[in-house]
Amino acid sequence: MKKGILFSAGLLVFLAFSCATNPVTGKKTWALVPNSEIFASSYNQYGEFLKTNKVITGTADAKRVENVGMKIKAAAEKLLKARGTAGELEGYAWEYKLVDSKEVNAWCMPGGKIVFYSGILPICKDDAGMATVMGHEV
Known part of the structure; x- marks a missing residue:
């Protein structure tokens, strides 16, 4: 259970930092x-x-x-x-x-x-x- 929560939290942090704002549209996009x-x-x-x-x-x-x-x-x-x-x-x-x-x-x-x-x-x-x-x- 703890591993699952840690994995999920880590994944959310990764996804949050992988997003970038498109400079033309202002929308969030993936930046992997x-x-x-x-x-x-x-x-x-x-x-x-x-x-x-x-x-x-x-x-x-x-x-x-x-x-x-x-x-x-x-x-x-x-x-x-x-x-x-x-x-x-x-x-x-x-x-x-x-x-x-x-x-x-x-x-x-x-x-x-x-x-x-x-x-x-x-x-x-x-x-x-x-x-x-x-x-x-x-």
Whole structure:
């Protein structure tokens, strides 16, 4: 019985210290792995994805993805600075790529890696639509 209570108490303490506050939403989230490990894994997976997919560069659409991404970066930095949590972006290596694919998809990875598929561009129509897909308003 005593072991069970000690285990439960220890587990509660561990869980309490494993929670972190999301700097954007203010909600509690699990923080079992440090950002340094998450970012390293994210950057590796992102690099592997780019090696196996055709990245579109030098086009108006590719430049638009980059421009909207830079606006999102600036907005995130401004928000977190205003909240006094700018350090949360430490280790971010922002990057925005347009990939040649008919899929209607876009995604981001921890650390600021964002990929847009060319198949989603007709749905986005403009910068505001693209930013909405990325999860932010510009």
